Amino acid sequence: MMRSLRKNLILATVIFIVACNRMTEPVYSAFDISGWGARPTGMGGAFTAVSDDANAIFWNPAGIARMKYGEATFIHYKPYSFLNLKRWDDEKDEYVKAKLGMNYLAAAYPMGEAGSVGLGWANFSGKALYYENAISLNYARQVIGSGAVEERRRYSRGKQMDVFAGLGFKYVNHGYGMDERTLKDPVFVNGLSTSTSVSGLTMEIGCIAVIEEDISIGLAVKNIIPVNLGLMDKELLLPEIRLGGAYEVYDNITPALDILYRFGVPEAQRFNISLGCEAWFLYRTIGVRAGVNLDELGMGFSFRKLQEVTGVQADYSFNFPFRVSSHFGTHRVSITFQFGESLGLVAVEEQKNLDRRDKNALIEQYYEQGVSYYRGGNYRAAIREWRKVLMLKPNHRKAKDLINRARSKAK
Secondary structure, three states: OHHHHHHHHHHHHHHHHHHHHOOOOOEOOOOOOOOOOHHHHHOOOOOOOOOOOHHHHHOOHHHHHHOOOEEEEEEEEOOOOOOOOEEEEOOOOEEEEOOEEEEEEEEEEEOHHHOEEEEEEEEEEEOOOEEEEEEEEEEEEEEEOOOOHHHHHHHHOOOOEEEEEEEEEEEEEEEEOOOHHHHOOHHHHOOOOOOOEEEEEEEEEEEEEEEOOOEEEEEEEEOOOOEEOOOOOOOEEOOEEEEEEEEOEOOOEEEEEEEEEEOOOOHHHHEEEEEEEEEEEOOOOEEEEEEEEOOEEEEEEEEEEEOOOEEEEEEEEEEEEOOOOOOOOEEEEEEEEEEOOOHHHHHHHOOOOOOHHHHHHHHHHHHHHHHHHHHOOOHHHHHHHHHHHHHHOOOOHHHHHHHHHHHHHHO
16 A cells, blocks of 8 residues: 555656646746745745744645644845845936835634644735735645554654645736836737736645654645746746755754755756754743855844733844845844744743753642632633643642543533
């Protein structure tokens, strides 16, 4: 069975690669900007296997299945700071500074065993000249879990392995601003195109395998369905494949590697490799990261603050492209809002490495807070506090008994 499955998978992959390479129509060069999100770009784009937040929507759809709580993130920035880029202004009859802007909004929410859903919007615009929009709707879930004993034995030869899979439907749209020069373009003058914009729909898939909780392997295939985005000639948005790996060291340091292959683009742009590393400190309150690929150098940092059911995270990244001159790099600042009842438990999980004295003090604090909630009739809050106790001390018998008692009263 497994041997047949592997053969079919290899055959399908070969057919897919050959089919993509045989597409000889002019290739569309837009939507080639993968720099969405300050956290991924701070790692130089080595994010395919690391994806575990709302940024996964545009990097690896499977990543949202790894989320433990809901997230919404937003970013606005101007690429290539102080780049002296000019455009012609018909009203002023002179060249003026061209303003480039990028906007990015993504939200994802885990629904437990039903999987996770995500929605993202990415926008690039050159004021009055050109714009691009991409809207992606994702669904992902865990397909092989460490709790599924038979599946674990069958696929991972006895090792603990979790596999996540995701699917995305992406709507893409781009268009041109109309000015005196655009109106003189042969495409519009000769009536070859009656529209200044064009749209299309494509698909993306991804998967992530997490082995023994510290090794991650990710695969993402974008633009599976080629989209014709040409106004006059056929210009295809063709697939690209990302393969990544990551290894978590000491529970807080994660080096990662990504390999990217694009179909149909000029040979010099087909292949890229990214190396990056992310590290978290102070119970994942402060994060730092750095990375590099063949196109640019990246670095960044994060600050995160978690409350009981809400949290906020600020991410900054700086990227310096090697092939663009006369600028001061690209600066990104993203704000992420996190929400969900599990946030408090996540904060506790990250405190497991406290010394014994501090841990015992926390256990006592959570236990007494649960008792206070219980006496006040707030049984759900009491259960949440005692679950924190069990995360720090799994054999705490009083907390277990009180959770069962609170559950019976909460019904």
